[in-house]
Amino acid sequence: MARGWMGVCGLVLAFAALCGGAHAAAPPQRIVSLNLCGDQLAWMLAGRGRIAALSHLARSAELSYVAPQVADVPIVQGAAEEILPLAPDLVLAGRYTAKPTVAFLRAKGVPILELSIPQDFAGIRDQVRRVARALGEEPRGEALIAAMDAALAEPAQRHDGPRPVGVAWQAGGFTAGAGTLTDAVLDAAGLDNLATRSGLKGHGYLTLEAMVAGRPDVLIADAALPTQPSLRQALLQHPALARPGALGRRVTVPAPLLACGTPATAEAVRLLRAALAEGTRP
Numbered sequence: 001m002a003r004g005w006m007g008v009c010g011l012v013l014a015f016a017a018l019c020g021g022a023h024a025a026a027p028p029q030r031i032v033s034l035n036l037c038g039d040q041l042a043w044m045l046a047g048r049g050r051i052a053a054l055s056h057l058a059r060s061a062e063l064s065y066v067a068p069q070v071a072d073v074p075i076v077q078g079a080a081e082e083i084l085p086l087a088p089d090l091v092l093a094g095r096y097t098a099k100p101t102v103a104f105l106r107a108k109g110v111p112i113l114e115l116s117i118p119q120d121f122a123g124i125r126d127q128v129r130r131v132a133r134a135l136g137e138e139p140r141g142e143a144l145i146a147a148m149d150a151a152l153a154e155p156a157q158r159h160d161g162p163r164p165v166g167v168a169w170q171a172g173g174f175t176a177g178a179g180t181l182t183d184a185v186l187d188a189a190g191l192d193n194l195a196t197r198s199g200l201k202g203h204g205y206l207t208l209e210a211m212v213a214g215r216p217d218v219l220i221a222d223a224a225l226p227t228q229p230s231l232r233q234a235l236l237q238h239p240a241l242a243r244p245g246a247l248g249r250r251v252t253v254p255a256p257l258l259a260c261g262t263p264a265t266a267e268a269v270r271l272l273r274a275a276l277a278e279g280t281r282p
Helices: 004-019 036-046 080-086 099-107 121-135 138-152 181-189 208-214 231-237 263-277
Strands: 031-033 051-055 090-094 112-115 165-168 174-176 203-205 218-220 249-251
Touching: 031 036, 036 051, 036 090, 036 112, 036 121, 036 138, 051 080, 080 099, 090 099, 090 121, 099 112, 112 121, 121 138, 121 181, 121 263, 138 263, 165 174, 165 181, 165 208, 174 181, 181 263, 218 263, 249 263
Parallel strands: 031 051, 031 090, 090 112, 165 218, 218 249
Antiparallel strands: 174 203
16 A cells, blocks of 8 residues: 555556657646646646746645645746746636636636546546646546545445444534535445534535534544644544544545545545544454
8 A cells, every 4th residue: 555546656657658659739838726726737747847836835735635746936926927937838726716816817828728626536536637738638648546545436335234434524614415526435445424424515624523423434534733722623532532432543634635626636535445444443
């Protein structure tokens, strides 16, 4: 598991680079991303040489899967006046962020590709293909998808009886229910989502009482941050959750694996499957 998704992906990408064909139009050479998900896909598909700048979130170790690799890449905060001098020939943007900047750049004739928020692995495949096509990197895109699908296809631990119950519970009780990427990850790992069972659609909150009553077998939760104490974080350490049998195994899934829907999200499934293989109760 140490090699994980990145090891498989590296081999497939190397092969894809050899097999890439010529494109009718020259692919963009000065890519700017204003979106965290765009940052990661631009790096995975195009690499350093064609990236003019990424968003400031690209270097966030708490959110960005590629943070260790992009320390020397210029960053932008999202203002039009810092982006235009970069002369981008493609800007990746989210549908709901930096809207005035995106509108201004579009009016200036800058090509814009707006990214959606994938809610499942089919959505990740579609998004990777859209971005890969815009970057002229279709073979690399298919290689990333193949690596993701290979990770998802790995055999999972079988359980007798009902599926174990899992939940992703964050500060303040924030969680993800039906129709979210987190729900798709739990399902792919072989877990029923407590939030979905509780009737939650999209993102919302689960009370402490619902957590105790639900007795999840697997809890995805960050530990309280000692350098950033807060009452919202303290909820994750409530004494009721420490009672014997109240919760099953706590699993740490790095936030960058769930913050954006990219092929690396398959690594979250791997981590949960590995936890299930060790047993749902410590």
